[in-house]
Amino acid sequence: xxxxxxxxxxxxxxxxxxxxxxxxxxxxxxxxxxxxxxxxxxxxxxxxxxxxxxxxxxxxxxxxxxxxxxxxxxxxxxxxxxxxxxxxxxxxxxxxxxxxxxxxxxxxxxxxxxxxxxxxxxxxxxxxxxxxxxxxxxxxxxxxxxxxxxxxxxxxxxxxxxxxxxxxxxxxxxxxxxxxxxxxxxxxxxxxxxxxxxxxxxxxxxxxx
Ligand code: PRP
Ligand code: URA
Numbered sequence: 001x002x003x004x005x006x007x008x009x010x011x012x013x014x015x016x017x018x019x020x021x022x023x024x025x026x027x028x029x030x031x032x033x034x035x036x037x038x039x040x041x042x043x044x045x046x047x048x049x050x051x052x053x054x055x056x057x058x059x060x061x062x063x064x065x066x067x068x069x070x071x072x073x074x075x076x077x078x079x080x081x082x083x084x085x086x087x088x089x090x091x092x093x094x095x096x097x098x099x100x101x102x103x104x105x106x107x108x109x110x111x112x113x114x115x116x117x118x119x120x121x122x123x124x125x126x127x128x129x130x131x132x133x134x135x136x137x138x139x140x141x142x143x144x145x146x147x148x149x150x151x152x153x154x155x156x157x158x159x160x161x162x163x164x165x166x167x168x169x170x171x172x173x174x175x176x177x178x179x180x181x182x183x184x185x186x187x188x189x190x191x192x193x194x195x196x197x198x199x200x201x202x203x204x205x206x207x208x209x
Contacts (some may be wrong), residue, residue, distance in 0.1 A: 039087075097126075130158050163186075
């Protein structure tokens with residue numbers, strides 16, 4: 001069963017509360033999503049392996065530690081996942097970036113795929129799938145299924161806000177994928193929006209509504 005990690009650091013909670021406010025405009029919304037993504041990835045990567053290396057400081061040689069193991073790839077789900085990329089790459093600048101384009105059909109709530117391009121060596125990387133909203137879980141589950149079809153095995157899902165329905169869907173469809181969220185909200189409404197949530201993340205990020 002995949003683990004759910006709730007990253008509720010006070011700074012994350014504070015910034016997320018501003019994002020939830022319907023009066024917050026697109027510029028501030030974008031900046032906050034980037035900042036929270038950076039704070040989240042610091043925790044998401046806490047268990048990455050390190051190895052001992054020798055470094056010569058201006059004073060002497062010393063043994064110290066650097067990252068080892070698989071390289072990182074990040075896969076934002078378009079559109080709203082794009083808002084998390086800059087925050088993550090500020091901390092992991094060498095990460096390769098893939099893109100999966102999915103939108104949720106407003107009537108059926110089923111994900112519709114329209115684009116996919118992953119790094120050529122994705123199967124050798126630890127992949128972080130990024131999307132601010134995990135609602136029914138249909139989009140994230142479809143994205144992860146697609147990534148797995150490319151032989152990728154090390155996958156973590158990073159969301160800002162998750163509904164219980166979305167978490168259950170991922171745990172059912174992908175029990176090997178851990179989920180990292182800033183907040184678990186109460187439920188979905190009749191239109192599949194997260195309650196209380198923050199509204200439509202893509203529209204708020206890009207000012208399209
Ligand atoms: C939103 C969000 C997720 C999806 C979540 O995208 O960014 O991808 O909905 O819903 P689900 O868990 O029920 O699948 P949307 O379909 O609005 O597309 P957009 O990012 O292009 O606006
Ligand atoms: N997608 C969003 O952007 N917001 C929700 O609350 C649910 C799906």
